[in-house]
Amino acid sequence: MADLRLPALRWAEPPEGPVLVLLDQTRLPAEEAELVCTDVPGLVAAIQSLAVRGAPLLGIAGAYGVALAAVRGYDVTEAARQLAEARPTAVNLAYGVGRARDAYRSAGGDGAAAARAALAEARALHREDAQGSERMAGAGLGLLSELLPGGGYRLLTHCNTGALISGAHGTAFAVVRAAHLAGELRRLWVDETRPLLQGARLTAYEAAREGMPYAVLPDAAAGSLFAAGEVDAVLIGADRIAADGSVANKIGSYPLAVLAKHHGVPFIVVAPVSTVDLATRDGAAIQIEHRPGQEVTEVRPGVPVAPVGAQAYNPAFDVTPPELVTAIVTERGVVAPVDHGNLTNVCSETRSS
Numbered sequence: 001m002a003d004l005r006l007p008a009l010r011w012a013e014p015p016e017g018p019v020l021v022l023l024d025q026t027r028l029p030a031e032e033a034e035l036v037c038t039d040v041p042g043l044v045a046a047i048q049s050l051a052v053r054g055a056p057l058l059g060i061a062g063a064y065g066v067a068l069a070a071v072r073g074y075d076v077t078e079a080a081r082q083l084a085e086a087r088p089t090a091v092n093l094a095y096g097v098g099r100a101r102d103a104y105r106s107a108g109g110d111g112a113a114a115a116r117a118a119l120a121e122a123r124a125l126h127r128e129d130a131q132g133s134e135r136m137a138g139a140g141l142g143l144l145s146e147l148l149p150g151g152g153y154r155l156l157t158h159c160n161t162g163a164l165i166s167g168a169h170g171t172a173f174a175v176v177r178a179a180h181l182a183g184e185l186r187r188l189w190v191d192e193t194r195p196l197l198q199g200a201r202l203t204a205y206e207a208a209r210e211g212m213p214y215a216v217l218p219d220a221a222a223g224s225l226f227a228a229g230e231v232d233a234v235l236i237g238a239d240r241i242a243a244d245g246s247v248a249n250k251i252g253s254y255p256l257a258v259l260a261k262h263h264g265v266p267f268i269v270v271a272p273v274s275t276v277d278l279a280t281r282d283g284a285a286i287q288i289e290h291r292p293g294q295e296v297t298e299v300r301p302g303v304p305v306a307p308v309g310a311q312a313y314n315p316a317f318d319v320t321p322p323e324l325v326t327a328i329v330t331e332r333g334v335v336a337p338v339d340h341g342n343l344t345n346v347c348s349e350t351r352s353s
C-alpha cells in the first residue's frame with residue numbers, strides 16, 4: 001500500500017470544464033476527500049487553509065492554477081499575482097506560478113495555444129518534481145550510509161514531506177522511504193508538529209500506509225529523545241533556502257537543529273533546487289508567514305485550549321542557520337558544507353526557469 005489512494009493533486013477535464021482536484025489535507029487522516037477548484041479564488045483559499053500545502057506541491061498547484069485561469073479565460077497576470085502572494089514563505093509557489101505564466105506569455109499571451117502552453121508547463125513541473133523526488137531519495141540514502149555506516153537508522157522528522165507534497169514520494173520522507181525499502185529503517189520518529197499537526201495527521205498517515213515502524217511524539221519530547229541517544233539523524237524539508245544556506249522550514253525545525261548540534265547528530269535538509277532562492281541574501285531576509293492566533297488557542301476550530309481573548313504567537317516557519325545544517329540533499333546531489341559557494345554551484349547547473 002505504498003502510494004496514496006488519491007493523488008495529492010490532479011488536473012481533470014469533466015464536461016463542465018477543466019478543474020484542479022486536490023486531496024483536502026485539512027480532513028486527513030479522518031477522511032480522504034477531494035476538493036474541486038474551478039477558479040483561482042477557490043485555489044487561493046485552498047492554499048491559505050492548507051488544503052494543499054508543502055513547498056513543492058504549492059509550486060505545482062500554483063502552476064496548474066495559472067493554467068486554470070488561462071483555459072477558463074480569466075486574467076492570467078492577475079491570477080498569477082494572486083496565486084504567488086497566497087503564502088509568502090515557500091519560494092516554490094512563486095517559482096511554479098512564474099514558470100506557467102512565462103510559458104503562457106511566450107506562447108503569445110492569449111487564446112487556446114497560450115493556455116495549452118501554460119498547462120504543458122504545469123505538467124512538466126509535476127513530472128520534474130516526481131523525477132527529482134526519486135533522485136533525492138537515492139542521494140539521501142547514499143548520504144545516510146556514509147554518515148551512519150552501521151545501518152538500522154532511527155530518523156526524526158518534522159512536519160510533512162512525503163507523497164502529500166509531491167508528484168512522487170516527496171523530499172525528506174522519500175529518503176526515509178528509501179531507507180525503509182532497503183531494510184535500514186529501525187524507527188521513524190514523527191514530531192506531531194504543533195499547532196496544525198502536519199506530523200501527527202499527515203506524516204503518520206503516510207508512514208502507516210508504507211508499513212514503517214514509526215512513533216508520533218509531542219514536539220517538546222524531542223529533547224529527551226536526543227538525550228536518550230535514540231536519534232541517529234534528523235531529516236526535514238525546506239520552504240526556502242537563502243543564498244547563505246539558511247533554511248526556512250516548519251516552525252520547530254530550528255530547535256531540532258540546535259538539539260542535533262548539541263548531541264552530535266546529523267541534521268539533513270532534503271529539498272529540490274527550486275527551493276533555493278539565491279535572490280534572498282540570508283535567513284533574516286526570508287519573509288516568515290504568521291498565521292491566525294486561533295490555530296494556537298484552539299485545538300480545533302471552536303474548541304479552545306486557552307482563555308477567551310488570549311493573544312498568540314503563531315509563526316508558521318523558523319530559520320535554521322547554515323552552520324547547524326550538516327548537508328542539503330537536492331536532486332542534483334548533496335551540498336556539504338552548506339555555504340554560498342556550494343549552493344551557487346548546485347544552482348548554476350542548467351535550470352529550466
Ligand code: MRU
Binds near residue numbers: 050160237239249250
Ligand atoms: O505550512 P505547511 O504545511 O505548508 O509547511 C510545510 C513544511 O514546512 C514542509 O516541511 C516544507 O514545505 C517542506 S515539504 C518538502
